[in-house]
Amino acid sequence: MAIRPVNRRKRVFHRRKVCRFCADKSMNIDYKETRTLRYFTTDRGKIVPRRISGTCAKHQRALTTAIKRARHIALMPFVGNVPD
Amino acid sequence: MRRYETVFIADPDIPEENRVALFERLKGLIETDENFIIRFDEWGVRKTAYEIKKKKRGFYVLAEYTGMGDLVQELERVMRIDDRVLKFLTVLKDEDANPEAIREEMAREEAEKEAKELERAEAKAAAEARKAEAEAEAEATAVAEAAKAAEEGEAVQAEEEDSAAPEEADASSEESGDESETPVEDPKE
Ligand SMILES: [Zn+2]
Numbered sequence: 001m002a003i004r005p006v007n008r009r010k011r012v013f014h015r016r017k018v019c020r021f022c023a024d025k026s027m028n029i030d031y032k033e034t035r036t037l038r039y040f041t042t043d044r045g046k047i048v049p050r051r052i053s054g055t056c057a058k059h060q061r062a063l064t065t066a067i068k069r070a071r072h073i074a075l076m077p078f079v080g081n082v083p084d
Numbered sequence: 085m086r087r088y089e090t091v092f093i094a095d096p097d098i099p100e101e102n103r104v105a106l107f108e109r110l111k112g113l114i115e116t117d118e119n120f121i122i123r124f125d126e127w128g129v130r131k132t133a134y135e136i137k138k139k140k141r142g143f144y145v146l147a148e149y150t151g152m153g154d155l156v157q158e159l160e161r162v163m164r165i166d167d168r169v170l171k172f173l174t175v176l177k178d179e180d181a182n183p184e185a186i187r188e189e190m191a192r193e194e195a196e197k198e199a200k201e202l203e204r205a206e207a208k209a210a211a212e213a214r215k216a217e218a219e220a221e222a223e224a225t226a227v228a229e230a231a232k233a234a235e236e237g238e239a240v241q242a243e244e245e246d247s248a249a250p251e252e253a254d255a256s257s258e259e260s261g262d263e264s265e266t267p268v269e270d271p272k273e
Contacts, residue, residue: 031175032091032146073091073173074132074142 017054021062029062031069034076041067045077085150087122087181092163092172093142096129103143106168113159114149122148122186136170150181 021027027036040048040055040063047067050060070076092110094103107124114121127144136142149155156174163169 031173069173069175071133073171074093074134074136077133080134 019054019056019059021059022056029059029066031066031073032075034070037063037067037070037076041076045079085118085181085183086152086176087148087150087178087186088156088174089146089148089177090156090159090172090174091144091146093132093136093144093170095168095170096139096141096143098168102168106166107145109166110147110159110162113162114147114151114155118183119149119151119155120183120187122150122190124148139170142170148177150183150186 021029029036031037040053042048047064050057053060055063067076071078094106098106107126111121111124123146125146127146129141129143132140132142160172160174163172
C-alpha cells in the first residue's frame, strides 16, 4: 500500500515550475523575438504544453499567438527542426 | 487612429533597384496627409524557417505606421498582387494611438540614435588616436632597441673573440667539480 506506483510517478513528475514570464517581468512575448519563443517549442517545432513548461494560462495564450505569428512569417517552422 | 506593424518578406533574388522601387511604392501607399511611417526597418536577407515560393531565403522588412483598416486592406491587396512580396503579416499594435505621442516617441528615438552614433564616432576617433600613439611609440622603441642591439652585437662579438678559449677551460673545470660532488648528494635523493 505504501509504495503505490501512483506515489512514485507523482514524485518523478513533480516539477513545480513557475511561469517564467511572471517571474521575470523584463521578459516579453513578441513574435519577432524567436530566441525567447524557441525555448517554448520542442526541437520538432511543436508548442510545449504548459503542464510541462509551467507557464501560466495568460502567458501561454500570448506565447501561442506569438509562436503562430512567427510561423506565419517564417521566423519559426511549422514542423521539423528549428534552423539555427 | 490605429497603429499597425507589418512584417513582409521581399524576394531576395531581385535586383536592388527593383527592391528599392517596391519599398518606395509601399511607403507611398502608407504616407498620406494623416498617416505616417513610424519605422521602416530593413532586416535584410535571412534564412526562412521553411521554403516560400521555392525560396529558402527572404528579404525581411518591418514597417510600423499609423492608419485605419482601409489602409491595411489596400496595402495587403497590393502586396498580394505584387510577386516581389513573398509573404506578409500585419499586427494591430494600438487601437487608439495618439499621433502626437508617436511623433514625440520618434523624435526621442532619433535623438537617442544620434547621440549613440556620436558616441560611437568619438570612441572610434579616440581608439584610432590611441592606436596611432601606440604605433608611434612601438616604432620608437623598435628603433631604439635596434640601435641598442646593434651596439650590443658589436660588443658581444668583441667579447666572444676574447673569451673563446677561457670558456672552454671553465667548462672542464666545472665538470670535474660536479663529479667530486655527486657522492655527497646521492644519498639525499
Ligand atoms: Zn505568467
